[in-house]
Amino acid sequence: xxxxxxxxxxxxxxxxxxxxxxxxxxxxxxxxxxxxxxxxxxxxxxxxxxxxxxxxxxxxxxxxxxxxxxxxxxxxxxxxxxxxxxxxxxxxxxxxxxxxxxxxxx
Amino acid sequence: xxxxxxxxxxxxxxxxxxxxxxxxxxxxxxxxxxxxxxxxxxxxxxxxxxxxxxxxxxxxxxxxxxxxxxxxxxxxxxxxxxxxxxxxxxxxxxxxxxxxxxxxxxxxxxxxxxxxxxxxxxxxxxxxxxxxxxxxxxxxxxxxxxxxxxxxxxxxxxxxxxxxxxxxxxxxxxxxxxxxxxxxxxxxxxxxxxxxxxxxxxxxxxxxxxxxxxxxxxxxxxxxxxxxxxxxxxxxxxxxxxxxxxxxxxxxxxxxxxxxxxxxxxxxxxxxxxxxxxxxxxxxxxxxxxxxxxxxxxxxxxxx
Numbered sequence: 001x002x003x004x005x006x007x008x009x010x011x012x013x014x015x016x017x018x019x020x021x022x023x024x025x026x027x028x029x030x031x032x033x034x035x036x037x038x039x040x041x042x043x044x045x046x047x048x049x050x051x052x053x054x055x056x057x058x059x060x061x062x063x064x065x066x067x068x069x070x071x072x073x074x075x076x077x078x079x080x081x082x083x084x085x086x087x088x089x090x091x092x093x094x095x096x097x098x099x100x101x102x103x104x105x106x
Numbered sequence: 107x108x109x110x111x112x113x114x115x116x117x118x119x120x121x122x123x124x125x126x127x128x129x130x131x132x133x134x135x136x137x138x139x140x141x142x143x144x145x146x147x148x149x150x151x152x153x154x155x156x157x158x159x160x161x162x163x164x165x166x167x168x169x170x171x172x173x174x175x176x177x178x179x180x181x182x183x184x185x186x187x188x189x190x191x192x193x194x195x196x197x198x199x200x201x202x203x204x205x206x207x208x209x210x211x212x213x214x215x216x217x218x219x220x221x222x223x224x225x226x227x228x229x230x231x232x233x234x235x236x237x238x239x240x241x242x243x244x245x246x247x248x249x250x251x252x253x254x255x256x257x258x259x260x261x262x263x264x265x266x267x268x269x270x271x272x273x274x275x276x277x278x279x280x281x282x283x284x285x286x287x288x289x290x291x292x293x294x295x296x297x298x299x300x301x302x303x304x305x306x307x308x309x310x311x312x313x314x315x316x317x318x319x320x321x322x323x324x325x326x327x328x329x330x331x332x333x334x335x336x337x338x339x340x341x342x343x344x345x346x347x348x349x350x351x352x353x354x355x356x357x358x359x360x361x362x363x364x365x366x367x368x369x370x371x372x373x374x375x376x377x378x379x380x381x382x383x384x385x386x387x388x389x390x391x392x393x394x395x396x397x398x399x400x401x402x403x404x405x406x407x408x409x410x
Contacts, residue, residue, distance in 0.1 A: 004410075005406060010396045
């Protein structure tokens with residue numbers, strides 16, 4: 001089972017779901033950016049068009065990585081991702097003031 | 107790695123300039139260095155205008171035409187050198203996106219005998235002089251050369267950080283407040299640094315990094331105690347689940363304290379009350395935070 005946690009980002013290997021829309025193709029993709037720190041989780045490969053990003057109707061993102069990829073961040077250790085199809089997850093929390101679940105904002 | 111004396115000197119000058127960021131502004135020396143820089147490029151230098159901060163610099167530059175002669179001359183010098191020295195110099199300066207560091211690496215690799223490379227090194231030497239005199243940025247426009255002095259920076263542990271004033275202060279007074287690399291507006295920064303922020307207020311901060319620095323300065327344990335939090339469960343993976351009785355919030359609240367595996371920073375984050383009541387285990391609540399089943403979190407080993 002391939003699940004990677006990189007700070008507040010989770011990347012989980014899954015079977016490719018149906019009905020996805022391609023939103024990005026390239027060699028480098030910013031998975032998440034921090035507002036207060038200006039830092040970002042950046043995925044890159046050596047293969048041109050080695051990263052394809054898809055979205056489902058709910059806005060969930062998926063990565064199709066054809067070569068070995070690295071995910072980097074200014075403060076987190078670098079991780080190597082094997083080729084595969086992944087779901088991008090983002091850390092969430094419960095806001096007791098708004099009484100709702102929301103994505104962690106950093 | 108062995109450095110030649112010239113390369114070592116350049117690296118030492120860069121380090122000294124970094125230590126003096128914002129402390130030096132010698133306008134005459136900056137202009138003189140830039141004049142020599144333009145002379146090396148064989149491009150006439152337009153009149154110089156000193157701009158207070160980078161925000162204004164960018165704004166001004168949008169309304170002005172770029173100096174295409176400068177661009178061409180500079181690009182030619184840079185590209186030729188990069189093509190010649192890339193392979194050999196890359197190891198020494200890969201992580202230093204700075205022309206002078208490149209020059210040091212090129213000198214070190216013994217490539218500075220090539221006249222084109224020597225020209226590049228001469229150019230970078232002028233920029234290093236300007237940097238030493240306090241130049242932060244410059245915008246080479248057609249009719250004006252905009253010069254922006256380096257702001258005063260307060261850095262601790264390689265992060266912007268100041269508990270007694272702004273961590274970034276530009277010449278014109280524009281300032282930014284940071285704690286441990288996290289930007290905060292002045293009001294919040296003041297509340298945190300004067301210890302006037304309550305535990306409840308800290309937990310209400312929407313941005314988790316701002317919440318983290320507030321808790322860091324308050325001490326997370328003390329803050330949790332101040333709102334009557336009781337430790338319910340802890341795990342070997344460093345996750346701690348706390349319950350806060352109704353009263354502080356309108357319902358019984360559950361918070362997870364956990365450590366980032368890479369940075370070691372401590373975070374406190376709310377857990378869905380229904381889920382936490384049914385799964386009052388720290389690791390299961392951590393699994394919920396990432397949308398994982400508890401057994402998936404158990405198998406999650408690659409964390410950074």
